[in-house]
Amino acid sequence: MSSSLLAAAPWWRPNTGDTLVIRGGRPLVGSYPISGAKNAVLPLMVSALLTPHLVTLRNVPATLDVAVLATLLQHLGSEMHWSANGAGLAVTICADRLQPARIDPDLVTRMRASVLLLGALLARCGEARLPLPGGDAIGRRGIDFHIAGLRAMGATVELDGGMIHATARDGLSGADILLPLPSVGATENLLLAAVLARGTTTIRNAAREPEIADLAACLIAMGAKITGLGSHVLTIEGGAPLAGAVHTVLPDRIELGTLACAAALTDGRLFLRHGRLDLLGAAGALLGTAGVEMHEVDGGVMASRAKGDLSGVDFTTGPYPAFATDLQAPAMTLLATATGASTITETIFEQRFRHADELRKMGANIAVRGRTALIRGVDRLQGASVTCTDVRAAAALVIAGLAASGETELAGLDHLDRGYDRMAEKLAACGANITRPS
Numbered sequence: 418m419s420s421s422l423l424a425a426a427p428w429w430r431p432n433t434g435d436t437l438v439i440r441g442g443r444p445l446v447g448s449y450p451i452s453g454a455k456n457a458v459l460p461l462m463v464s465a466l467l468t469p470h471l472v473t474l475r476n477v478p479a480t481l482d483v484a485v486l487a488t489l490l491q492h493l494g495s496e497m498h499w500s501a502n503g504a505g506l507a508v509t510i511c512a513d514r515l516q517p518a519r520i521d522p523d524l525v526t527r528m529r530a531s532v533l534l535l536g537a538l539l540a541r542c543g544e545a546r547l548p549l550p551g552g553d554a555i556g557r558r559g560i561d562f563h564i565a566g567l568r569a570m571g572a573t574v575e576l577d578g579g580m581i582h583a584t585a586r587d588g589l590s591g592a593d594i595l596l597p598l599p600s601v602g603a604t605e606n607l608l609l610a611a612v613l614a615r616g617t618t619t620i621r622n623a624a625r626e627p628e629i630a631d632l633a634a635c636l637i638a639m640g641a642k643i644t645g646l647g648s649h650v651l652t653i654e655g656g657a658p659l660a661g662a663v664h665t666v667l668p669d670r671i672e673l674g675t676l677a678c679a680a681a682l683t684d685g686r687l688f689l690r691h692g693r694l695d696l697l698g699a700a701g702a703l704l705g706t707a708g709v710e711m712h713e714v715d716g717g718v719m720a721s722r723a724k725g726d727l728s729g730v731d732f733t734t735g736p737y738p739a740f741a742t743d744l745q746a747p748a749m750t751l752l753a754t755a756t757g758a759s760t761i762t763e764t765i766f767e768q769r770f771r772h773a774d775e776l777r778k779m780g781a782n783i784a785v786r787g788r789t790a791l792i793r794g795v796d797r798l799q800g801a802s803v804t805c806t807d808v809r810a811a812a813a814l815v816i817a818g819l820a821a822s823g824e825t826e827l828a829g830l831d832h833l834d835r836g837y838d839r840m841a842e843k844l845a846a847c848g849a850n851i852t853r854p855s
């Protein structure tokens with residue numbers, strides 16, 4: 418596994434240690450570079466399959482998910498050229514000789530975003546065959562909207578023994594598609610398919626997450642005709658062949674929100690370089706009410722604790738611009754030591770409170786009733802041995818360890834590596850006592 422990752426993503430350093438050891442209680446002070454967004458880079462990499470010309474992505478985060486997807490793209494016949502400079506990692510993808518049949522099931526089942534290969538391969542090659550995708554165990558995570566949308570565009574899609582087989586021998590045709598929910602993945606998959614489909618596609622109740630506008634911006638740079646960016650209705654005039662493009666991945670709003678929580682929790686002060694406050698949606702104001710001070714400065718965002726204690730707040734996760742479900746876990750860590758009680762209602766994924774069990778091991782007072790968690794703030798968290806249960810839970814536990822007294826030992830690091838570019842290194846540079854013993 419690690420050797421095939423190295424072939425497609427030579428920058429990937431298989432981490433030796435299985436645990437992170439954090440000695441908490443130090444304020445985080447310094448400059449922390451926010452990487453390119455995990456949830457933007459994956460669909461952007463897949464968009465390169467839509468053209469035989471070169472697509473260059475800059476500001477690519479060096480994460481395990483990127484390495485896995487690079488390996489999948491390489492198996493499909495794409496070539497990848499990586500370079501690194503002061504501005505981070507860049508990749509140029511050449512998909513002029515695609516072989517859509519060569520998908521490694523082990524890799525597909527490692528990441529949910531691999532479902533995006535369906536729309537792109539179907540549009541470019543007229544056929545896609547892949548196992549049902551994997552990813553975090555945070556709920557049912559169906560792909561029925563993806564499949565219904567592709568069928569509306571004329572594809573034949575069969576599910577058999579855990580495999581999806583989709584064909585569109587005569588190509589896809591534009592369609593008017595209404596999504597039952599504004600699904601991020603379904604919007605991206607249908608957008609990828611629609612740019613090569615004949616005629617006009619309308620995606621109604623489309624997701625409005627900034628990562629979708631970033632994907633659309635890259636597709637437009639490749640020559641696609643898409644209107645309605647940032648709105649609930651995307652209109653795509655498809656069918657024309659796409660050219661290559663150079664695109665810079667937008668900064669990760671989830672990493673920004675998480676690190677702002679960390680600065681406030683540790684009573685430190687972080688310059689979150691490249692961070693963009695405008696991408697946080699409702700989470701910006703809500704975290705402010707809880708006592709996370711954030712303001713824009715030249716080149717990024719300054720984050721610290723507002724005067725006084727952190728205060729309990731109530732919030733409900735929802736599609737953008739509502740509070741992001743991906744910031745729910747780090748916000749729970751923040752509220753675990755806030756004055757008073759807080760409630761968090763999770764409306765996107767039904768099993769996304771597993772980190773509450775881990776935070777309880779660190780002394781947090783959290784009761785979960787169905788989709789709502791009640792958090793009563795305690796004075797301080799204490800270090801403990803905890804396990805990451807999904808990508809965002811991993812970051813929540815890291816920042817809990819940074820704020821806690823004593824030592825925290827964190828296992829299940831694949832989850833952290835999937836979504837965060839060198840988080841431990843970046844934190845250590847801001848004064849954290851964090852090591853990954855081999």
Ligand code: UD1
Pocket residue numbers: 455456457459529530556557558559560561562563564598599600601602603624742743765766767
């Ligand atoms: C993406 C993000 C993830 C984020 C989520 C919500 C990536 C790689 N992942 O995941 O980090 O937490 O958006 O912001 O970008 N659903 C169905 N059927 C479908 C599609 C979705 O029932 O065909 C349901 C899901 O089970 C879930 C909800 O819709 O309850 C939202 O899911 P969706 O927006 O599709 O999330 P992902 O694209 O998987």
